[in-house]
Amino acid sequence: MTRAISLHHVSKRYRRAEHAVDNVSLNVEPGEFLVLLGPSGCGKSTVLRMIAGLEDITEGDLYLDGEHANDIPPSERDMAMVFQSFALYPNMTIRDNIGFPLRVQDPHADRTPRVEETARMLGIGDLLDRYPRQLSGGERQRVAMGRAISRRPSAFLMDEPLSNLDAKLRSQLRAEIAQLTAELGVTTLYVTHDQVEAMSLGHRVAVLRGGVLQQVGTPREIYALPDNVFVAAFVGTPRMNLLQAVVQAPLGRPMSIVLGRQRLPLPAELSADQQLLRIQQGRQIIVGLRSEAARIAPPSQARAGEVALTGIVQHLDYQGHETLVHLDTGSTPAVVADLESPRQQQPGSSRRTTGPGMLTRIKDRALAQIAAPVAVLDPPKAPRQRAVSAGDLVVRTGADLRLRTGAQVPLLVDMAQLYFFDQLGRRICPTPAQVPGL
Numbered sequence: 001m002t003r004a005i006s007l008h009h010v011s012k013r014y015r016r017a018e019h020a021v022d023n024v025s026l027n028v029e030p031g032e033f034l035v036l037l038g039p040s041g042c043g044k045s046t047v048l049r050m051i052a053g054l055e056d057i058t059e060g061d062l063y064l065d066g067e068h069a070n071d072i073p074p075s076e077r078d079m080a081m082v083f084q085s086f087a088l089y090p091n092m093t094i095r096d097n098i099g100f101p102l103r104v105q106d107p108h109a110d111r112t113p114r115v116e117e118t119a120r121m122l123g124i125g126d127l128l129d130r131y132p133r134q135l136s137g138g139e140r141q142r143v144a145m146g147r148a149i150s151r152r153p154s155a156f157l158m159d160e161p162l163s164n165l166d167a168k169l170r171s172q173l174r175a176e177i178a179q180l181t182a183e184l185g186v187t188t189l190y191v192t193h194d195q196v197e198a199m200s201l202g203h204r205v206a207v208l209r210g211g212v213l214q215q216v217g218t219p220r221e222i223y224a225l226p227d228n229v230f231v232a233a234f235v236g237t238p239r240m241n242l243l244q245a246v247v248q249a250p251l252g253r254p255m256s257i258v259l260g261r262q263r264l265p266l267p268a269e270l271s272a273d274q275q276l277l278r279i280q281q282g283r284q285i286i287v288g289l290r291s292e293a294a295r296i297a298p299p300s301q302a303r304a305g306e307v308a309l310t311g312i313v314q315h316l317d318y319q320g321h322e323t324l325v326h327l328d329t330g331s332t333p334a335v336v337a338d339l340e341s342p343r344q345q346q347p348g349s350s351r352r353t354t355g356p357g358m359l360t361r362i363k364d365r366a367l368a369q370i371a372a373p374v375a376v377l378d379p380p381k382a383p384r385q386r387a388v389s390a391g392d393l394v395v396r397t398g399a400d401l402r403l404r405t406g407a408q409v410p411l412l413v414d415m416a417q418l419y420f421f422d423q424l425g426r427r428i429c430p431t432p433a434q435v436p437g438l
């Protein structure tokens, strides 16, 4: 049997500390693979542990198959957890490790068929008589998985099970986990801070920040229609470029988006989506563009819907099959609070910042209005003193394009691929109707 798991306005506070999990509501369908994604400390493990019954729920309700489950003891929830650390019994063989939950369930039952079938599914059938110390990290994590699945629980709760493994093994085991859980058809909640893992594994992904659920959707929805700048910046590699901008909508003249010292003209005939920007006239907004939304090419090669900018090459990030070009276009990146690895400014940068006091005040004010997104913008008309920077825009090019740092290059931006977010970081457009194939 596989379970439906439902959280209704669930919060967790550890003693008097602030919320580790704040008013999370989430439905996981039977047989679904749902990934909880977010930076370190955002409350992912706490959500998982509350579902497992290892943590009390401070407020709100948990339902398992529709039954109120806040007070059901962990042993009666019929769930199996897999942790980051393998935690195998060192003095037991692999056979006994995998069979251990079955022994607890029924000491007299013949465990052999189930243990051998489980080991076969995980490709460790030939390791059953070894001890954990005689296995590699990947093999040990397979055994840990085997122990979780041997008694066929109704749900798997996996807490960063692959994070101790090297990249190659991680990607191999990721594929195996996807296959295995699909084969077993068991509801799975999987915690990770790795967006690549989340996007490749989850039927749906739930993004958390600071204990607050930001967005739940299929990987495609999360990538194509991020609800706010946090999700936009957290999902996708390289990170979405997020630039501070101002909307100019003069009466009787075409609208444009001012990005520092350059501007993006909008067509005279605005799409329904672009009309939504009109009410932002004169306000600061955030423009988001993924690195594939702009290309290095002269205005003469512009296709319909592309507009020209220029940038100065700051840094070339050679990736083998492509190069990521870091450019300075004279605009100012928006700061997204709580991102694990915000884009660093290079040493020597003397760009004016708002300072920690100001940042905190703006952030607090934003949080007071909405519990979710926070973007921090420079105050309007802040004098900009720019020196060396890591650039404000990253663009992909073919690896064979020869560029040198310091050179000015022409850019073409595909206006159809832009995202616009309001001052608090909430998406204004595109609207779902504008994104085909979702």
Ligand SMILES: Nc1ncnc2c1ncn2[C@@H]1O[C@H](COP(=O)(O)OP(=O)(O)OP(=O)(O)O)[C@@H](O)[C@H]1O
Pocket (backbone or CB within 6 Å): 014, 017, 020, 038, 039, 040, 041, 042, 043, 044, 045, 046, 047, 193
């Ligand atoms: N037992 C505890 N007592 C007090 N605070 C705790 C406890 N466990 C977790 N926290 C706090 O709750 C918040 C959420 O922690 P949690 O472990 O759920 O985050 P996470 O997203 O899983 O992080 P990571 O990816 O680093 O494991 C953090 O601020 C953490 O310090």
